[in-house]
Amino acid sequence: MELYGQARLLAGTRSVTVEALSLGEALRRLARLHPELVGAVLEPGGRLTPAYTANLNGLRFCNDPDQPLGDSDEILIISSLAGG
């Protein structure tokens, strides 16, 4: 998982590796590894707050927690406020 913007600054890291079969599971694991993200970036249940969105592999935006993930999938956590 790649973190951008305030998510990166809060977590103090650019990326986090988790094992997960779905986007929802990945976000829940991220919340456990980086509880400082809960509130601004993640909701307690493991979903992203409205301020953030997920992008798969730099190509497709997706916020479905049931989105299945493969071994090499990269999830980008970026601001949902596009552009300027």
Add this chain to the structure above:
Amino acid sequence: MSTLYGYHGRLLVVDLSCGAWREESIEPKVLRAFVGGTGLAAYLLHRYAPPGVEPLAPDNPLIFVNSPLVGTAVTTSSKYTVITKSPLTGFVGDSLSSSYLAVELKKTGYDAIILTGAAPDWSYVEIRGEGVGVHDASALLGLDPGEAEARVRELLGDAYVRVAAIGLAGERGVRYATISNDGRHAGRTGTGAVMGAKRVKALAVRGHLRTEVAHPRELQAVRKRLAERSLGHATEKYRSLGTTANLSVFNRLGALPSYNFQQATFEQADRVSGEQLHQAHHERSVTCASCTIGCEHLFRFGEKTSRMEYESLYALGPLCGISDLDTVLEAAERCDRYGMDTISAGATIAWAMETAQQGLLDAPGLRFGNGEGLLGALESIAHRDGLGELLAEGSRRAAQVVGGGSEAWAMQVKGLEMPGYEPRSLKSMALGLAVGSRGACHNRSTAYEADFSDELDRLRADERRGHIAADSEDRSAIIDSLILCKFVRRCFENFYPEAGELYELVTGWQVDLRQAGERITNLKKLFNVREGWRRSDDTLPPRVLNEALSTGIASGTTLGHAELEEMIASYYAARGWTPDGQIPADKLEELGLAVLS
């Protein structure tokens, strides 16, 4: 006239050639039709600019326009529009700025101030509710806008007067010179050059009139709701890192134009990212008047501070191959000090870097990645000396002079240099950039929002793009006419009804804002057609249409001529225009624009 709420129903015309001034009324039906801000500005430009006027000629009006929300304390509402015929594009040149000047402008009792003619000598114009003064500005020449503001206050003996000023770039006629106030800038299209052509260094305003609102108690409730939402998730990016957060994201998505759009990624993006900027340089955040968001971030470098937004970071950073943040901050600070549009300056210099590299321009220090070359170019542009004489004309004109095929890499549309959105990997934005009335603009079209969503595939064009681009333009037109900051756009759950409610609470008028937005966008197109727009003006630079992306996740992606033409056709159809992009008579009639055509 019955009581007006939110407006004064008057404008002021100042003829600088003789110092005379007069007041004129603005009919309520005009205010309702065009709302204020850029909408009313477009109407007044159409009315007061003689057809075919040369942008730097005295007859080209420079118009400062208020809006109904100014002075109501609605968050982000302290903004004004300045409009003219752009010396860069020859088309509509409108730009917004923010903060205290907007509030003071409203208090003068005028909805708009029109400067016509040209002063015989360098002057600054003083406008108070009770009259106009035109004063000698020789003591102000060469000052940067902030210094000029302070000096005008001293000269007038009034610490409360608010001032809009041009810097050296405006004095020297740099075609992308800005007008600045309170540390903010009306940045794009060269309004500062027109002010300089009129030999007006500064506009000082001081007023005392209140603007009444129709339903103050109900407005207070809506104001509070909007303010609360503006402190939440809907504005998180702007309050935390600001727009500079875009750079690392765009790089990852293969949408960060670098080396004059030769690449869509920048190898050293990490060194100039928003995250790095914050960690290494952030000093504090400040707000405009009446703003709860606080999006303006100031960064320290050495003994100086500079604001930084994504567009400046991109244009003075990766676009020119610069990977040193101190250099980018210095460059941005110089643009602000001299009063120049950072996007046009950066993109024109990037053109020059590539042109020099190709051996078509004798500029040994001007190479991608050379910070000294970048800073030196900015100096020479502002002073219009040496190579700066050419670069001050903008990339389109400079390329026309140099020739040798360099037009192919002048990254501009209609003469306005491109913002930091790679069109080949953001196909909705590509369309928005191609068809925009003021040229390649990321502000009048927010079509990129669709590209950054799960609505569609940003790398593949389709027939939906036409409606997306048209709808985003119309919504932006209303936001820019009310006026609100676009950073508050997500605070509306349902934009048109809520914006309509806000407008009605202030003015007492029920207006179809969706149709008003369409009217305003069409009016700008009407003006452009009158001033010589041709079908071939809606396009993108040859580099975009002829070269595939070479780097990043979208490497190999193209945007061919046929693909763009298809999207443009869908846009014209969505607008109800003819296939060659003209507005038909029935559409003009429908929008109440027939009388202007």
